[in-house]
Amino acid sequence: MSITKNIIGGGVLFLALFLMGSRAEAATLYLSAAQQAATIGDSVTVTVRVDSPDQGFNAAQATVQFPVSILEVTGINRDSSAFNFWLEEPTFSNTAGTISFIGGSTSGFAGKSVEIARIVFRVKGSGTADLVFLDGAVTASDGSGTNILSTLQGVKIVSSATQRPGAAVVTPPTQIVRPPVPSAKLPVMPGITVTLYPKSEAWYNISAPFFVSWVLPADVSDVLAVVNKTPEFTSTKSEGLFERAQFPALDDGAYYAHVRFRNNVGWGPVAHYRIAVDTAPPAGLEVSVIEGTPTDTPSPRISFRAADALSGVEHFEVRVGGADSVITKDTVVTLPLQTPGRKAVLVKAVDAAGNSAESTLDLEILPIETPVIASLPDDVFVGEGGLTVVGTSLPGVTVLLTVKDREGRGIYDTSVAADSIGTWSAVIDVPLRKQRYYVEAVASDARGAISLPAQSEIFTVHERPLLTLFGIDITQTWFFVGLIAILLGGFAAGWVSYRFWKVQVGHRVVIAQRDVVTVANLVKKDLDKMLESYADRTITGREVSEIEFLVKKAKANVEKMEKYLVENIGDIPK
Known part of the structure; x- marks a missing residue:
């Protein structure tokens, strides 16, 4: 085996095992042998098979181990x-007791x-020779490279020196x-029943030991x-x-079970029961697009x-x-209308046995050709509709317009x-709410191509404006917002003015109070001096002059108090 094959094979196995478990496992890789009992010198054929009825696969790899003291490989047949194609040709070693391969197909099965x-x-x-898998992988044919293997199943070969050559392990x-x-x-x-193959007219993709049974009459x-x-045996x-x-x-092919009874009169009629086995998938699957690919035909025809x-x-x-899936017995099918883009078309050929x-x-x-939206109106108002859309496209096509948020x-x-x-052009009269939107346009021709x-x-x-001031649109909402703002501003200004007035009044009152107290103290002081001079109830010439001075002074202070009171009270806001 070359180094290149080892590298490629190892890469495929690593990828398959790395992806294992990413989707539902569905395949069984197993060994089967119609002859499981043999004597020394016999040739025994063991078949490597895959069971995957629900999931397509297109590649598999495995390493099988066998006991070298009991068995040796004389050849590997790949004709059926x-x-x-094989990334690693099936190889064997009678020294190590191993068989390995990595193979695949351009089609899935x-x-x-x-x-x-x-x-x-x-x-x-x-x-007893136990043939077992050391490793294995079965790769899905959906392009993901997923390992869909769920079960590995080996087989036993019993060898003895006295067993009849060619005997199969059957009960x-x-x-x-x-x-x-x-x-x-x-x-x-006889009425024949075959549990593994219950319908005589059908084909089956199962190959395993089976029972043929019947009801035994008393005679x-x-x-x-x-x-x-x-x-007609x-x-x-x-x-x-x-x-x-x-x-x-059984190997692939049509077989017949024959059962016949004998009684004291003689042998009765023979019952024949057909058993048809086909485990090979259809071959030579070819698929093409009649119109070619790429194509602008929205419903192309697929030929196979x-x-x-x-x-x-x-x-x-x-x-x-x-x-x-579309199921057909024809070899040409017209696909339903397809949207533009790349599509993966899976075609499966299924035979009468269920292989595919x-x-x-x-x-x-x-x-x-994509249509062009040439113009939309400058203004679209809440709840009014009237959205006019104008554009160009291929002549004669239908343009689907969709308003999207x-x-x-x-x-x-x-x-x-x-x-x-x-x-x-189209007028969309549906009332729209206050929001941001766009229009999407898709063209469709008479064939359904889009x-x-x-x-x-x-x-x-x-919203539609109530008026325009200095080039600014005033909508109903902004009008009421402005009105409320003015009212609130007026209320605030009045309240501030009132508070300022109260502060001014208080300030003038305090000044007047201060001046009255000052003048009153001066007058009181002068009166006290006059009373002091008259304390002995006699008035001298000097005291008369002093009293006269004090009276004049008190009069001046009263006049001054009058002036201060008039001025300060006059300054208080009315």
Whole structure:
């Protein structure tokens, strides 16, 4: 193995294991062997298979370990593999007891018992050989590279020196010991039941040991039970008396279970039961877009074809992105209307057994020419509507107009047809609330093809003004706000004026009070001196002069007090 292969293989395994668990696990990687009992010298074929009925996959890797003392690998067969390329070719080491591979396919698969490779062993020793997986990964085919592996299941090979060569590990039928009831006629045709394959007309993608059973009448003494590829097989070889028999797992193909009863009269009619096994997915799935890709056709036609050698292709499933699948038996399907952009188209071919192959196509839908929003009105008023939108587009298309708020929520939509030269206009009369909006326009032609959306500039819906002063719009709201402001300002000014007046009055009163007290003290002082001079109740000439002086002084002080009182009281605001 080259260094490059080791690096690539290790990278793929690391990526698969890193992504494991990012989505629901759905696949089982297992080993199966129709012959699980052998003797030394026998060749035993072990098949590596994947069960993934619900999730498509397109790659797998594994390392299988086996006991070198019991088994040795003589070859690995990939002729029937679902994979068509190998990052690491299947290799083995009879020294280390390991088998490894990393393979994939350009198409995806889904189903049970999907074959990956067949390993041919030679039995060289006796004992129980446990074949187990040391590691493994199964990669989803959805482009994510997710590991969808949920279970690893090995197999046991029992080897002995006395086992009959080629014997399969199946349970021998349990023999019934009882005396049969004598009959006068041949036994009836058996009614066959196969639990693993319940419908004889159907195909199945399961390969495992299975039981064939029937109801045993009382007159039967011998039973013949055989499974082979002969539709009308018959025999008279008795295998005993039993009600069911186990058979080993079948390879792909159509088989028939044959059961026959014998009584005392003889052998009765043979019952034949068809068992059809197909574990291989459809091959050669090819998918294309008839119109080509990219295309401006909004409903392109997808063409596909596949072949299935055994059960045949039963139907196709076509899914675009996350939409529901379209199920058809035709090989061409017209997609529903698609929006512009890149789409992943998944086409799955499903055979009659339920196996599937899938392929993903990258489809690009081109938009038609985007319309142009040429103009909007300068003013849009609250609750009035009248939003006139004018624009241009391709001639004859329909333009869908949507008014959206600033969060992108649609408020109102309408449509208008463009004329022969590509002009259009529309009046949106829905009343709008006070907010910021924009208009989105999308064109659609007669085929249903649409354009990318065009967006207008953001416009604001506001109130209609009551008047305009000095180029300023005064709306009803601002008018009442201004009026309230004036009233509040007048009230505040009056209150401040009143407070100032009260302060002034108080100040003048204080000054007048002070002057009255001062003059009164002077007059009182002069009177006290006069009373002091008259204390002996006699008045001398000198005292007369002194009293006269004091009286004049008191008169002057009274006049001064009168003047101060008149001036200060006159200054108090009325």
